[in-house]
């Protein structure tokens with residue numbers, strides 16, 4: 001092995017990995033280039049667009065700005081890990097489809113990851129909470145109405161189901 | 164390890180997964196940013212590495228400030244020293260040493276953990292307030308809040324605005340580790356210490372002495388960012404006399420104007436020893452804003468004035484509670 005490489009262990013979408021990487025590799029590079037998980041998108045690379053958002057130990061983080069070394073031993077969920085093993089989409093994925101919450105879809109993986117982490121932490125957000133919490137995920141084509149409706153729909157359905 | 168997939172792929176991924184040129188900037192980042200990555204086990208070890216590499220090394224905590232700088236080619240360290248590998252750098256505890264009591268915070272503690280810490284919310288609420296107001300404004304970069312550490316925050320260019328003013332009114336001290344040993348200094352000194360250059364020390368912890376609990380009001384106010392500039396944050400400490408009439412002591416610290424927070428002398432000078440009065444509050448805010456803003460434009464002075472006035476009023480509310488209605 002290249003002596004400048006280091007071995008890290010991590011779980012991605014429930015699978016355990018042991019990967020030899022160069023220390024300068026970002027988490028985004030690891031996911032896309034080493035693990036072939038290209039659902040996570042690369043866009044601005046300066047932390048402002050949110051396209052690269054993944055969940056690290058339940059927290060939504062921007063993978064372009066984290067070194068892969070920093071997630072050694074951690075659990076990562078990327079957009080590929082949202083659907084169940086048999087391919088059933090998550091409620092948020094379903095809702096994004098139902099509400100046509102995307103056009104080109106480039107921002108969608110990031111938006112799904114941010115909203116998934118948000119609903120974990122804050123199960124009953126208001127529209128204002130969602131708008132504020134999702135500000136770090138930019139969209140160049142659809143605008144910011146449909147995804148809000150999609151998320152609030154999931155919140156509403158959860159409340160109904162809990163009654 | 165169960166279900167182990169081992170994607171050790173020694174050929175470059177450009178050949179395998181990426182169309183050449185598509186991720187050009189990513190590739191140039193890979194080529195341009197070559198550094199050694201070290202994970203010390205103690206602060207002493209980190210300091211020895213720092214002393215060896217000197218300005219060619221950078222310590223990294225959350226990385227939310229440093230990784231973008233490396234990606235943009237603005238920082239080109241030969242060696243990156245990860246502080247997160249050091250055990251016991253993330254803590255919030257009470258302490259009692261040599262008759263002094265207070266709270267100590269490990270420099271690797273994330274702002275996320277601090278904002279939710281029961282000790283901080285109970286005993287240094289103004290710090291939690293500063294962190295939460297920063298988070299509210301910063302929700303755009305919610306990720307930074309999860310990763311960012313208090314140590315990294317105090318060594319970032321925007322450090323002056325957010326957390327530091329709150330730490331200064333709490334009389335917090337910084338404890339730095341060098342190869343020679345520990346050094347304790349005020350927050351003001353922490354901000355000026357590095358300007359002399361050649362000091363390879365690492366912030367280990369922050370100590371906040373126990374606060375007097377009655378007749379004291381602490382408040383933090385933050386404004387929106389001004390154009391390209393950073394936003395302004397104001398922290399106020401206020402102590403009234405026992406009758407809740409006269410101002411015994413007041414401190415006003417403003418961040419976001421220069422490289423380091425600035426403490427006003429003139430605002431407190433006209434308030435100290437005088438009974439609280441609406442005109443006095445307005446005059447003190449005017450004087451403090453003019454003093455700390457110096458040659459800044461009128462809009463910034465006005466914003467600063469409003470924030471100082473608001474923070475003083477909140478501090479009064481907190482020190483007198485319900486009696487303060489009207490201030």
Ligand SMILES: Cc1cc2nc3c(=O)[nH]c(=O)nc-3n(C[C@H](O)[C@H](O)[C@H](O)COP(=O)(O)OP(=O)(O)OC[C@H]3O[C@@H](n4cnc5c(N)ncnc54)[C@H](O)[C@@H]3O)c2cc1C
Nearest residue numbers: 222224225226227228229311312314315316318319321366
């Ligand atoms: C989009 C964006 C928005 C931001 N907005 C804000 C903001 O509003 N307010 C704000 O304050 N900051 C802001 N920042 C800057 C930064 O994210 C924060 O200041 C953060 O708190 C840095 O913490 P960190 O642990 O990630 O630091 P790192 O990135 O790991 O390090 C930052 C600097 O501190 C040094 N350092 C880290 N720990 C120590 C230590 N223990 N001892 C000595 N030196 C140390 C590093 O060498 C480096 O120079 C922003 C950054 C980005 C990219």
Ligand code: FES
Nearest residue numbers: 043044045050064
């Ligand atoms: S690519 Fe990471 S935030 Fe835009």
Ligand code: FES
Nearest residue numbers: 103105107139140
């Ligand atoms: S759907 Fe195209 S960027 Fe959001």
